[in-house]
Amino acid sequence: AKTVVVKVGTSTITHHNGTINLLVVEKLVRALSDLKNENKNVVLVTSGAIGVGCSRMGLKKKPESLPEKQALAAIGQVNLMHVYSRLFSEYGQIASQILLTKDVIEDEERKLNAINTFNTLFRYGSIPIVNENDTVATEEIEFGDNDTLSAVVAVLVKADLLILLSDIDGLYDKNPKHHPDAKLIPVVYGITRQIEQNCQNTDNSFGTGGMITKLAAARICNSHGIPMVIANGDNPYNICRIINGEPVGTIFVPN
Numbered sequence: 001a002k003t004v005v006v007k008v009g010t011s012t013i014t015h016h017n018g019t020i021n022l023l024v025v026e027k028l029v030r031a032l033s034d035l036k037n038e039n040k041n042v043v044l045v046t047s048g049a050i051g052v053g054c055s056r057m058g059l060k061k062k063p064e065s066l067p068e069k070q071a072l073a074a075i076g077q078v079n080l081m082h083v084y085s086r087l088f089s090e091y092g093q094i095a096s097q098i099l100l101t102k103d104v105i106e107d108e109e110r111k112l113n114a115i116n117t118f119n120t121l122f123r124y125g126s127i128p129i130v131n132e133n134d135t136v137a138t139e140e141i142e143f144g145d146n147d148t149l150s151a152v153v154a155v156l157v158k159a160d161l162l163i164l165l166s167d168i169d170g171l172y173d174k175n176p177k178h179h180p181d182a183k184l185i186p187v188v189y190g191i192t193r194q195i196e197q198n199c200q201n202t203d204n205s206f207g208t209g210g211m212i213t214k215l216a217a218a219r220i221c222n223s224h225g226i227p228m229v230i231a232n233g234d235n236p237y238n239i240c241r242i243i244n245g246e247p248v249g250t251i252f253v254p255n
């Protein structure tokens, strides 16, 4: 793979109270810096801004109102970027920030602009860190979840691989949080109705998405010929194992 997009979920990079899981973020940054040093183009799509904002403001759970969520995203985003930027610099990398809304795919000119910006950042050797522009996004222009956003980014940068790091080892035949006998599905060649039914949504306090949005992401990627892997983010070295072709988590193979 020459260009790799990695997405981390809220549950991976934050503790339950919303504070940043520094150990995981540190390992994640090291793994991505290693990839970069192997001359790959690397994009990181990161969730967690609202959760981090909540913890900064001492809130126990995500508020319901839009202005509050958007304000907390604004507070959390700087904090998150500060941590990423500092760690990436320690490993000699130049982090950059790209905040997107859906108009990036709906408006041809903006789409082209975004593509050119990504490519220029690659040329500069920078690692773009992407999130939804939560402070301006309203329903009409929002992706709504970073799984879909990361798939769209993978298409924009013509990625060779999208890796979604989550709090779970991969796709199971039923939700393992509720069914201890659930079995991991290592390879998916096409998303069947059965697979969709296996993915009831979650209700974690700060994250959005669940498995349904990961399936949507796989569909977008696969339809553009891009494979997608879901793996556990508690060990970011999984990224290196995936790149080395080891069977980790679940891979969705384009046909």
Ligand code: ADP
Residues within 6 Å of the ligand: 008, 009, 010, 011, 012, 165, 166, 167, 168, 170, 171, 172, 173, 174, 175, 176, 177, 198, 199, 200, 201, 202, 204, 207, 208, 209, 210, 211
């Ligand atoms: P993230 O914050 O990493 O995007 P989510 O909490 O949104 O993670 O999604 C992962 C969760 O999806 C798992 O922790 C699990 O509870 C839930 N889930 C539902 N159905 C399945 C399934 N069939 N296989 C794996 N996980 C599932």
